[in-house]
Amino acid sequence: MSYQLLKPAKLPPGTQWKNTTVLERPLSYMLKRSRRKSIGLRISDEGLILTAPHWATSQHIQQALDTKATWIFSKLEERLKRLQQQAMSHTVWQEGGQLPYLGVTITLQLNPLLKQSVYAGELNQPSHEDRLCLHLPPDADSQRIQDLCHSWLQQQAKRDFAIRLSYFLEKSGYQTRFNQWRLGSPAKRWGSCSSQGNIMLNWRLIHFAPAIIDYVIAHEVAHLKEMNHSPAFWQEVERLLPTFYTARQQLKQFDPASLPLFE
Template structure:
């Protein structure tokens, strides 16, 4: 049986000696919350069919977005807006509050980790509103709303953006922040798909290689991967970074088509495909996919 083996691109540096086994990375425990209060902030705006609610747990108040649905049980999710509670229409508010209180330790731990990540986000200072800005290919472009008759488009060179270029979203000016975020994310993913494919074809052609297939991913732990079947995945969030960093990840995964390991031969192959890749690798090493926005 042919077992498909997948290699992940993490932010670790290559091993200095491939013949020496590396010990597993030691995970440092996250500091305890202690008596610190975890903020639960009402979102900039609420989507249709949702409401904001707060409940007092044993240690602090917990605010959350409540959404009614046809599901059969109460669901708790941490997303870009904090805590989302989805509950059946027949469940009372008292029952919902009881579940939140019962799960408060879990909720506060998850929210604490979520806020820790947001403190390092590439988009931490993004406000999903008219005039907000978002990182795109190493530059910050500005969101503009109001052109509801047009389509979402960048007013500038699509793949050579400049700071301050305008991303015109086909949304009314009073659109809520969730719609703005979703529209911007959809456009970023579309751009990622187009640009990544161009770069894949460029490097594959130069190396005389063929790719079975590739696709975008939204993995929270890796920027790219390649398995032994020759399939490549590239994290769409790379579109936030400059082109040199994108090229490094593409070259890294293409190198795995010849070297399914991280040996000296592998890194030599990366250097052959993309000379001087080290600068981009070192820059990317400072970023963890988990610290970038969810979609």
């Protein structure tokens, strides 16, 4: 499979587009120079980003790519499957790009005349015809678009999760055991609940249908009673959300790092 991807219409500031060959396979990547002491690699929705110190030569960079070739191609395979699964594409962070929100795919629209982001549709019942209108010019670089999407999605997550958390806390009767909650973005967890009654919910859940969000919130609220995953715990989850099993099985297909937004 070729990883010689299309060059974005506008590269992030300070980056260069590079094409090379690794293990006899074409590979495209974005090169960014920095003051770091070693060469670093990461995979974003746009592909491979290589950050190198100013002293690193082309030979040093190629050697790093060759050394990490297995990891690179493995992660790029995962990225491709993820983007296909989420109905995403390499053009997501631009005018007309698509983004999953509450279980449906909405379209991005850029409009410099707007003073703030505007959702064109029903926020609580989104449809595939809905648009997220961002106050950016049509030629805005992908990083600015991504940052603005981050901000908007986190605002929605904070609002929606608070409402659902309040519902399940009232249903559970454990309000006195609950202390506080916050949004988080861990790479390996959808949520957590501490023995002090502090609940964390991964804001990337906002990409999923409400039934999946409800399952994660009910799961963490159940931990206020059972700090384990014993049969008693799952009985409590079922009491709070009788239909939890289907959502649980759907969520098993994903991990937090597999979703469209990374940083």
